[in-house]
Amino acid sequence: MRLRALGMWTNLLLSSVLMLAVWVLLVWVGSRPALKTLIDLSPQQRATIDQVTVDLLKDLPRQSIEVEFHLFFEPMGPEPQDAFQQQRARIMARLRELTEVLLRQYVFHGGESVTVENHAPFGDIARYREAAQRFGVTQGDVVVVAVKQSGRPPRHRTLSLEGDLGVVEVPEMRQRPTALPTPQVPVLKDFKGEEALSSALKSLLVQGTPTVYFFSGNSGNTNQMTSVVPDGYAQLTRLLDSMGLQCREVDLRNGVPKDASVVVVPEPQRQFTEGQVRVLHDYVAHGGRLVLNYSWSGNSDWNIGAGELGKLFGFEVGSRPVYHLIPDAHTPGSTPGLDGNPGVGKLDLVMNPNHPVTLRLARGMQNLQFDAARELVWTDPAPAGVRREPLLTTGPWGWLATRDGQGFPSYTAPRSQSEFKSRMLGAAFEVDGTPAADGKKQDGIVVVFTGVFCNNVGVGINADLAANVFNWLCERRVLLDIRGSSYVARYLKVQQQQFDRVFWFLVLAVPAAFLAGGLFVFWRRRSS
Amino acid sequence: MNGTLVTLKKELFSYCCSPVSYLIAVLFYLVRGFEVASIIAYFANYQIDQDLLPTSCHNLTSTQFMVILVPAILTMRCFAEERRTGSIETLMTAPVRDHGVVLGKWLAAVTFYALLWLPTVLLLWALTLSPFLDTDLAFGPVFASYLGMFLLSSMLMAFGCFASSLTDNLMLAAIVAVLFNLCLLFLPRLVRANLGVLAEQYYVAQLLDKFDVSTNFAQWFARGLIDTSQIWFFAGGTAFFLFLTVQSFGARRVA
Numbered sequence: 209m210r211l212r213a214l215g216m217w218t219n220l221l222l223s224s225v226l227m228l229a230v231w232v233l234l235v236w237v238g239s240r241p242a243l244k245t246l247i248d249l250s251p252q253q254r255a256t257i258d259q260v261t262v263d264l265l266k267d268l269p270r271q272s273i274e275v276e277f278h279l280f281f282e283p284m285g286p287e288p289q290d291a292f293q294q295q296r297a298r299i300m301a302r303l304r305e306l307t308e309v310l311l312r313q314y315v316f317h318g319g320e321s322v323t324v325e326n327h328a329p330f331g332d333i334a335r336y337r338e339a340a341q342r343f344g345v346t347q348g349d350v351v352v353v354a355v356k357q358s359g360r361p362p363r364h365r366t367l368s369l370e371g372d373l374g375v376v377e378v379p380e381m382r383q384r385p386t387a388l389p390t391p392q393v394p395v396l397k398d399f400k401g402e403e404a405l406s407s408a409l410k411s412l413l414v415q416g417t418p419t420v421y422f423f424s425g426n427s428g429n430t431n432q433m434t435s436v437v438p439d440g441y442a443q444l445t446r447l448l449d450s451m452g453l454q455c456r457e458v459d460l461r462n463g464v465p466k467d468a469s470v471v472v473v474p475e476p477q478r479q480f481t482e483g484q485v486r487v488l489h490d491y492v493a494h495g496g497r498l499v500l501n502y503s504w505s506g507n508s509d510w511n512i513g514a515g516e517l518g519k520l521f522g523f524e525v526g527s528r529p530v531y532h533l534i535p536d537a538h539t540p541g542s543t544p545g546l547d548g549n550p551g552v553g554k555l556d557l558v559m560n561p562n563h564p565v566t567l568r569l570a571r572g573m574q575n576l577q578f579d580a581a582r583e584l585v586w587t588d589p590a591p592a593g594v595r596r597e598p599l600l601t602t603g604p605w606g607w608l609a610t611r612d613g614q615g616f617p618s619y620t621a622p623r624s625q626s627e628f629k630s631r632m633l634g635a636a637f638e639v640d641g642t643p644a645a646d647g648k649k650q651d652g653i654v655v656v657f658t659g660v661f662c663n664n665v666g667v668g669i670n671a672d673l674a675a676n677v678f679n680w681l682c683e684r685r686v687l688l689d690i691r692g693s694s695y696v697a698r699y700l701k702v703q704q705q706q707f708d709r710v711f712w713f714l715v716l717a718v719p720a721a722f723l724a725g726g727l728f729v730f731w732r733r734r735s736s
Numbered sequence: 737m738n739g740t741l742v743t744l745k746k747e748l749f750s751y752c753c754s755p756v757s758y759l760i761a762v763l764f765y766l767v768r769g770f771e772v773a774s775i776i777a778y779f780a781n782y783q784i785d786q787d788l789l790p791t792s793c794h795n796l797t798s799t800q801f802m803v804i805l806v807p808a809i810l811t812m813r814c815f816a817e818e819r820r821t822g823s824i825e826t827l828m829t830a831p832v833r834d835h836g837v838v839l840g841k842w843l844a845a846v847t848f849y850a851l852l853w854l855p856t857v858l859l860l861w862a863l864t865l866s867p868f869l870d871t872d873l874a875f876g877p878v879f880a881s882y883l884g885m886f887l888l889s890s891m892l893m894a895f896g897c898f899a900s901s902l903t904d905n906l907m908l909a910a911i912v913a914v915l916f917n918l919c920l921l922f923l924p925r926l927v928r929a930n931l932g933v934l935a936e937q938y939y940v941a942q943l944l945d946k947f948d949v950s951t952n953f954a955q956w957f958a959r960g961l962i963d964t965s966q967i968w969f970f971a972g973g974t975a976f977f978l979f980l981t982v983q984s985f986g987a988r989r990v991a
Contacts, residue, residue, distance in 0.1 A: 220983045227979045231972035238968030249876030250960030251787040309955050320938050395783045702780040710868050714769030719762050726758025
C-alpha cells in the first residue's frame with residue numbers, strides 16, 4: 209500500500225514537471241516576435257507607436273545595431289510644501305512612468321537589439337557613476353539614447369524629460385476649467401516621448417552631416433537663411449539644423465560645392481542666367497538634389513517663369529495666382545467661393561498618396577497650407593531621361609485669379625465652370641544621371657513647389673512636409689514622417705454638487721445595496 | 737461535462753448564499769467608494785487627464801485586497817472544507833470524474849469573483865451619466881484591465897484550489913494561497929532589484945518580466961494594452977495549477 213502511494217506521488221511529481229515544461233514552452237512560443245501581438249485599446253490609441261518607429265525597431269536586428277536607452281531619473285525626495293512644487297513632482301513622476309511604458313514598447317518591437325537600463329543613484333553607485341561619466345550626464349531626469357553599430361564609433365544623444373519629452377503648461381497661461389477650489393499649478397499638456405526618442409534614434413543611425421546650400425542670389429531678400437521677418441527662412445534653417453542638417457549659403461558663380469546634399473532656391477524673383485542654368489543642370493545630372501520654390505508676387509516683374517531650367521526638366525510656372533473655392537460658413541447667403549475674401553488664397557491641398565514625401569502625410573490627413581501660389585504645368589513632351597510625378601494639387605475648384613481695375617488680384621471666383629480645375633503646385637522630377645569620370649552615374653532629383661510653404665510663417669503648418677522633402681532628398685528615408693502619438697488631454701469639470709452626488713452614491717448607496725442583498729439572502733435562508 | 741456543470745451550480749449557489757460573500761462585497765465597495773471619490777476629486781483639482789481615470793481606478797488598495805485576499809478566501813474551502821466535514825468521501829464516490837470536480841469548483845470561484853467585479857464596471861458607466869460626472873470615460877483600458885484581472889485571478893484561484901486540495905485546514909489553505917499571491921505580486925520586483933547585472937541579461941530579464949505580474953498589469957493591461965504573450969502566461973499557469981489540483985485530488989483518493 210505504501211509502495212503504491214509512493215509510486216503515485218512520484219507519478220504526480222513527474223507529471224507536474226512535465227506540465228511545467230509545457231507551460232514554459234507555451235509561454236516561450238507565445239513570446240516569439242512573430243507570434244505575439246500588441247493590442248492597443250488605450251484612449252486615442254496614444255500608446256501605439258508609429259509604424260515608422262516599429263519598422264525601424266524591427267529592422268535593428270537585421271542590421272546588427274544595438275540600441276541602449278539609459279534612464280537617469282532623480283530619486284523622489286521629501287514631499288514639497290507648496291502646491292506648485294507638489295504638482296511639478298507629480299508631473300515628473302508621470303513623465304518618468306510614461307517614458308518607461310514607452311520604452312517597454314520599444315523593447316517589445318526591438319527584441320534583443322534594444323535594452324533599457326534604469327540607473328538609480330541609490331542602487332549600484334559605481335555603475336551609475338560610470339554611466340554618467342560615459343554619457344556626460346550632470347543632471348537628473350534625462351534619457352540617453354546610445355547606438356552601437358559594427359565598425360562605427362558609438363554615438364549617443366541626451367534628452368530631458370521636462371524639456372524634450374513633456375509639454376508642460378505653466379499656470380499663468382491657462383484658464384481654470386473647474387469649479388472646485390483649485391491651486392494654481394502647472395499641467396502636463398502633452399507627452400512627445402516617441403517623437404523625441406525616435407527622432408534622436410533615427411538621427412543617430414544616420415552617419416555624417418548632410419549640407420543644405422541656399423542660393424538666394426536671385427531672390428528679393430538675399431539674406432533669407434537668417435531673416436526672421438515673416439517671409440524669411442530662419443525658422444526653416446532652425447528646423448533643418450534640429451534634424452541634423454547643416455545649412456550654408458552658396459554663390460553659384462563657382463559651381464555647386466562638392467559636399468552639397470541639397471541646393472535650395474527659395475522664391476527666385478530674377479530669371480536664372482545662362483551660367484546658373486548650366487551649373488544647376490550639371491549638378492542635377494550628376495546626382496544632385498535641387499529644390500525650387502517659386503511664389504507669386506504682386507509685382508508682376510518678380511513672377512518669373514521656369515525659363516531655360518524649366519525646359520530642361522520639363523515644367524513651366526504660370527504667372528497668375530492660384531485660388532481655391534472654400535466653403536464660407538460665416539456669411540449666410542454668400543455665393544460659393546468666398547467672393548471678396550482673401551481666404552481663397554490660402555490653399556488646402558491634396559497630396560500624392562504614393563510618393564514617399566507625401567505618402568504618410570496623405571494617409572494621416574495632415575493639414576498643409578500654401579500661400580501666394582502659382583500653377584505648375586508640365587511641358588509636353590517630357591524631356592528625355594526625366595520622370596515626373598505630382599506631389600501636391602489643389603482640389604477640383606482651383607482657379608487662376610485675374611487683376612481687378614486697380615491692378616490687385618481679384619478674389620471673385622469665375623462664373624464659368626470650365627475655369628475650375630485641380631491645379632498642380634508641387635512635383636518631383638527624377639533625372640537620369642550622366643556618367644562621371646569614374647563611370648558611375650547617379651540619378652538627380654528636382655523638387656519644385658510653386659507656392660510659399662516653408663518661410664517663417666508657413667513652416668509652422670508645413671514643417672512635416674519640409675522635413676520629409678529634405679530627408680528624402682538627403683536619402684535619409686528612415687527619417688521620413690516622424691510623428692508622435694496625438695495626445696489631446698481632457699479634464700474633468702466637476703461642480704461641488706456633482707461631487708457630493710458621486711460621493712454619497714459610491715460610499716453609501718452601493719455598499720448599502722450589497723448589505724441589503726446579504727440581509728435578504730440571510731432572511732430567506734432563515735425563513736426556509 | 738455534466739459533472740462539471742453540476743459541481744459549478746452547487747458551488748455557485750453556496751457562494752451566493754454565504755454571508756461571507758456579502759461581507760466581502762460590502763467591505764470592498766465601501767473602501768472602493770471612498771477611493772474612487774477621492775480620485776475623482778484629485779483628478780478635478782489637479783487637472784489630470786480624465787482618460788487616466790479608469791486606469792487609476794485599478795491602482796487602488798481595494799484592488800489589491802481583491803487580488804491578494806479574495807481569491808484565497810473564496811477557494812480555501814473548495815477541498816479543505818469537504819475533507820474537514822468528511823463530505824469528500826461522498827464526492828469521491830459520486831459519478832463525477834476528478835477533473836470535472838476540480839473544474840466545477842474552480843469555475844464557480846471564478847464566476848463568483850467575476851460577479852463581484854462586474855458592478856465596478858456598471859459604477860464607472862453610471863458615473864458618466866448626467867447626475868454624476870456627465871462625461872465620457874475611456875472604456876478601452878477598462879476592458880483590457882478586466883481581461884487582465886480575470887486572467888490573473890483565474891490563475892490565483894487555480895492555485896487557491898491546489899492549496900485547498902493539500903490540506904483539511906481552511907486557514908492553512910488560505911495562508912498558503914495568500915503567501916503565493918504576495919510572492920507572485922512582489923517577489924519578481926525584489927529579485928530584479930537584488931540580482932544586479934544578472935537581471936539585465938536578456939533571458940533573465942524576460943523571465944522576470946513574465947513573472948512580474950504586478951508591473952505587467954499596471955503598465956500593460958491597465959493602460960489598455962494587451963500583449964498576447966501574457967495571455968499565454970496566465971492561461972498556461974491556470975492550466976498548470978488546475979492540473980496539479982486534479983493530480984493532488986486523485987492522489988488523495990489512492991492514498
